[in-house]
Amino acid sequence: MSNPVVELKGLTRSFEQGGERIDVLRGVDLKIMPGEIVALLGPSGSGKSTLLQAVGLLEGGFGGEIVIAGNSAEKSDANARTSLRRDHLGFVYQFHHLLPDFDARENVVLPQLVAGRPRGEAEERAEQLLTALGLGHRLTHRPSQLSGGEQQRVAVARGLANRPALVLADEPTGNLDEATSDKVLEQFLQLVRGEGSAALVATHNERLAQRMDRVVRLHEGVLG
Numbered sequence: 689m690s691n692p693v694v695e696l697k698g699l700t701r702s703f704e705q706g707g708e709r710i711d712v713l714r715g716v717d718l719k720i721m722p723g724e725i726v727a728l729l730g731p732s733g734s735g736k737s738t739l740l741q742a743v744g745l746l747e748g749g750f751g752g753e754i755v756i757a758g759n760s761a762e763k764s765d766a767n768a769r770t771s772l773r774r775d776h777l778g779f780v781y782q783f784h785h786l787l788p789d790f791d792a793r794e795n796v797v798l799p800q801l802v803a804g805r806p807r808g809e810a811e812e813r814a815e816q817l818l819t820a821l822g823l824g825h826r827l828t829h830r831p832s833q834l835s836g837g838e839q840q841r842v843a844v845a846r847g848l849a850n851r852p853a854l855v856l857a858d859e860p861t862g863n864l865d866e867a868t869s870d871k872v873l874e875q876f877l878q879l880v881r882g883e884g885s886a887a888l889v890a891t892h893n894e895r896l897a898q899r900m901d902r903v904v905r906l907h908e909g910v911l912g
């Protein structure tokens with residue numbers, strides 16, 4: 689049997705606020721297998737973003753163990769963690785964070801160049817992903833020339849560009865109206881399934897969560 693793409697064992701995280709300690713994550717256990725799409729539900733402030741930041745290896749300060757594709761993050765130095773992130777993970781945020789001075793295609797090309805892919809191949813991949821998302825006619829538009837839904841679809845293409853084993857998505861459609869949100873999420877799920885990637889998708893939205901393979905709920909610092 690293959691390795692889980694991510695395994696969390698007893699993950700903890702506390703913050704100090706006004707001299708008071710808040711235990712946000714109190715021992716989170718989670719295992720995601722290749723190709724599995726998991727919805728992470730929980731009310732505002734329950735720690736969904738904090739959990740995604742842990743898995744994304746973007747911040748320290750966590751207790752417990754994070755294993756990405758068989759590699760323990762705790763046992764890796766900063767360079768090895770960067771490689772783990774680059775080789776295995778993709779990110780889609782609620783607000784797209786696209787580079788404003790670059791067009792849609794270039795926003796999807798750049799992370800591939802950083803990962804060492806030749807420009808020609810990177811452009812081909814960017815065009816393929818953007819076309820699959822219905823943006824074949826928007827390749828040379830800059831973010832400011834795109835609608836909110838279009839911007840978010842470019843962010844989806846960028847998150848998938850390097851064929852990550854696991855896509856981490858934090859409220860990927862949270863800033864869109866309901867109809868657009870449904871459409872973008874449907875395209876996101878279809879593309880992730882087609883690519884065979886796994887995904888961990890934080891959302892408040894129970895209805896959208898039901899479209900995924902499995903739902904986990906964050907409540908009082910643990911997953912139920």
Ligand SMILES: Nc1ncnc2c1ncn2[C@@H]1O[C@H](COP(=O)(O)OP(=O)(O)OP(=O)(O)O)[C@@H](O)[C@H]1O
Pocket residue numbers: 703704705710712730731732733734735736737738739892
């Ligand atoms: N850097 C920080 N310093 C202090 N407290 C923090 C920090 N980051 C998060 N918190 C606290 O941790 C708790 C969980 O925050 P988090 O953003 O993970 O929740 P969330 O479930 O993603 O919420 P939302 O759905 O509103 O985005 C909140 O009470 C928040 O105030």
